[in-house]
Amino acid sequence: MSEPAKILILYARFGEGHWQAAAALRQSFTKLGHTEVRLVDLLEEAHPVLNGISRYVYHKSYSVLPQAYGWVYEMTKTMKPNSLFASWLHSMGAQTLRKLLERERPHAIIHTFPTLAFAQLTRSMMRSIPVYNVLTDFDLHYRWIHPEVNKYFVATEDIRRQLCDLGVDPRRVAATGIPVRPDFVSLPSTPERRRIILVMANAGLSAASTARLCKQLVQRCHSRVIIVCGRKEAFRRALESRLNANPDVTVLGYTERLQDWMAVASCIVTKPGGLTLSEAIAAELPIYLYRPVPGQERNNARYLASKGAAVVCNTIAQLTDAVFEHFAKPESREILLRGIRALRKSDASDAIALDIAGQLHIMEEASQLRRWQQSDSGTNDAMFDLDPGSCQRRAAREQTIR
Numbered sequence: 001m002s003e004p005a006k007i008l009i010l011y012a013r014f015g016e017g018h019w020q021a022a023a024a025l026r027q028s029f030t031k032l033g034h035t036e037v038r039l040v041d042l043l044e045e046a047h048p049v050l051n052g053i054s055r056y057v058y059h060k061s062y063s064v065l066p067q068a069y070g071w072v073y074e075m076t077k078t079m080k081p082n083s084l085f086a087s088w089l090h091s092m093g094a095q096t097l098r099k100l101l102e103r104e105r106p107h108a109i110i111h112t113f114p115t116l117a118f119a120q121l122t123r124s125m126m127r128s129i130p131v132y133n134v135l136t137d138f139d140l141h142y143r144w145i146h147p148e149v150n151k152y153f154v155a156t157e158d159i160r161r162q163l164c165d166l167g168v169d170p171r172r173v174a175a176t177g178i179p180v181r182p183d184f185v186s187l188p189s190t191p192e193r194r195r196i197i198l199v200m201a202n203a204g205l206s207a208a209s210t211a212r213l214c215k216q217l218v219q220r221c222h223s224r225v226i227i228v229c230g231r232k233e234a235f236r237r238a239l240e241s242r243l244n245a246n247p248d249v250t251v252l253g254y255t256e257r258l259q260d261w262m263a264v265a266s267c268i269v270t271k272p273g274g275l276t277l278s279e280a281i282a283a284e285l286p287i288y289l290y291r292p293v294p295g296q297e298r299n300n301a302r303y304l305a306s307k308g309a310a311v312v313c314n315t316i317a318q319l320t321d322a323v324f325e326h327f328a329k330p331e332s333r334e335i336l337l338r339g340i341r342a343l344r345k346s347d348a349s350d351a352i353a354l355d356i357a358g359q360l361h362i363m364e365e366a367s368q369l370r371r372w373q374q375s376d377s378g379t380n381d382a383m384f385d386l387d388p389g390s391c392q393r394r395a396a397r398e399q400t401i402r
Contacts (some may be wrong), residue, residue, distance in 0.1 A: 005360050007037045008106040010097075012051075012113035013044065014058050016230075017275030021112040021136050021349075024179040028353035035357075038104065042115050045100075046093035061293075070294020073141070081119070081146045089143065094120040101129070107360055112136055112179075114143040122148055132356055135159065136178055137274040139299035151359075153352045155274065156343065158303075176352050177345025178278040183259040185347045187283050193266050197221065197323060198285070200270040201229040205290065207238035209316065213269075216320045218248040221327050225249045226261055259283065267326050269319065272300040272310070281309070281344050286326060286336040290319050308339030 007029055011022040019039075026037045043051040061069035079086050094117040101121070108130045109118055118131055130150045138155045140162050152173045154160055160175040197217050205213060214225045229236040231254050239251050255261075262268065262283035269288045270276050277300060280287050287310040292301040304310035313319035325332050345351075 004034050004036045005108070005357075006104060006106040007035055007108050007110060007356075008100070008104060009037060009039050009110045009112060010042045010115055011039060011111075012115060013041055014055060014113070015273060015275075017136050017273050018113040020181065020275050021134060021179045022110075024181050024349040025110060025112070025134065025353060027182060028179070028349040029357070031350070032353055032357050038106075040100065042093040042097060042117060046096035066293040066295075070298065073295035076143065077141050079142050081116075081142070086143065087120075089114075090116045090119050090146070093117045097121065098125070101125070108132065108356060110134060110356070111144075114141070116143075116146050116148070119146050119148045130356075130359065132352075134179060134352060137296045137300055138277065138303045139296050141296065151355070153348075153355070155278070155345075156303075174351075174355060175345075176355075177348035178274055179349035179352060180275065180279050180282050181259070182347075182349070183257075184262070184279050184282040185349075187259060187263045192264065194264050195221075195223040195327070196261070196265040197223050197225045198261050198265040198268045198270075199225055199227045200268065200276065201227055201232055201235055201239075202271050202273075205316075207235055207242060211239055211242035213316050213319065214243065214249050215246070216316070217323060218246070220320055220324050223248075223266070223327070226265065227251050228255060228258065228261070230254050267323060269323070272297045272304065274300060277304065277310075278348075281340050284337060284340055284344065286333060286340070287311070288313060288319060288322055288326075290314075290316075304339070304343070307343060308335055309343050310339075311336070 009022045009025055011018040013019060019041075022039050026039060029035045029037045041051075043054070058069075076085065093115055097117045098121055106129060110132045112134050113136075114133070118129070122128075131148055132151050132153065133144050133149050134153045135144055135155060138159070140154075140159050144152070145163070145166065145168070150172065152163055152168065153176045154163065154173060155175070155178050157175045160173045163173045164170050199210065199214065201210065210227065214227060217223060217225050225248065227239060227249065229239065229252060233253065236251055236253050243249050243251065258279070262279065262285050265285060267286040267288060268280050269290060270280070272289050272292050274296070277287065287304065289301045289304075289310055289312045291314055292298040292312065301310060301312050305312050311322045313322055326336075
């Protein structure tokens with residue numbers, strides 16, 4: 001009986017999106033069966049102090065030095081995988097990953113964050129492990145690209161074409177969309193929308209500005225506003241004190257049921273993180289973006305706006321006007337919905353898991369395992385029923401792993 005396929009998913013906590021994509025993939029592999037999935041924050045395990053500092057600088061750059069972050073992002077966007085800077089980035093965590101691979105012996109590695117440390121190990125390790133990159137933005141940064149990657153799973157056909165134009169074999173790129181939790185995939189196709197505006201507290205506004213925006217939206221649009229603060233407890237308390245228990249505004253902390261609010265809201269005001277945008281697209285929820293910071297988020301915003309799937313606003317007055325128009329002009333709302341539906345992918349997480357499972361022959365072996373378990377003739381008899389191609393492929397895979 002063959003062992004379950006071990007899948008190692010490497011992510012990072014620079015925002016919640018990379019982890020959420022990894023968690024969605026874990027759920028999809030678990031549904032397939034015959035797999036063992038482990039999620040690892042490689043930078044945290046390898047360099048906890050440096051990782052903590054990097055995360056602090058990353059989050060602060062949004063409010064303190066957004067232009068500097070954007071400059072670095074754009075300057076490195078087209079770096080080659082063999083450049084000194086790329087090699088240095090990919091070297092982070094290499095020795096920790098080597099020990100992890102020796103201990104876990106995974107059948108495949110999946111990245112939802114481009115810490116491609118495995119690329120530094122391929123020459124010295126006497127084994128080959130398939131590597132898959134799951135891109136989590138609507139913008140292509142070359143940090144994701146490396147010749148050791150077996151396949152790329154990307155958000156859009158445009159990114160797929162970009163990779164192919166750069167010389168990647170079209171068979172090694174799939175425009176699946178960005179993985180989101182199954183709860184977003186199973187939302188009703190024709191939800192009953194209410195006059196609710198969903199505001200994410202990470203939308204680039206201070207507590208004072210968020211409170212002012214909410215009051216203006218309630219007054220101008222005659223709607224209810226739901227603010228999701230996530231794990232920002234201090235921000236939540238500041239909002240509550242400024243809103244003075246306004247009956248038309250509900251302030252939430254962290255919630256596991258964001259999909260329930262997306263299913264009934266009329267629109268969302270948020271920052272353009274790849275995962276939040278993908279969740280809104282899955283929910284077919286019109287998107288309004290406020291002052292996206294330079295870097296991948298501004299590029300995400302520009303891309304969605306170019307497709308008619310989001311409205312980008314640079315002032316609170318402009319944002320209020322845009323949301324008011326959403327309610328006042330049904331034609332404006334329909335334009336957004338058409339753009340969103342054109343970008344919507346059906347269940348990216350399951351599609352990616354199925355694709356990788358097919359390449360690793362997981363489904364084939366899981367089916368054979370079930371036949372073994374259901375057989376009354378015993379293990380030895382069941383072994384003679386194996387498909388020869390299945391045996392050869394599994395033997396080749398196990399030889400490769402050794």
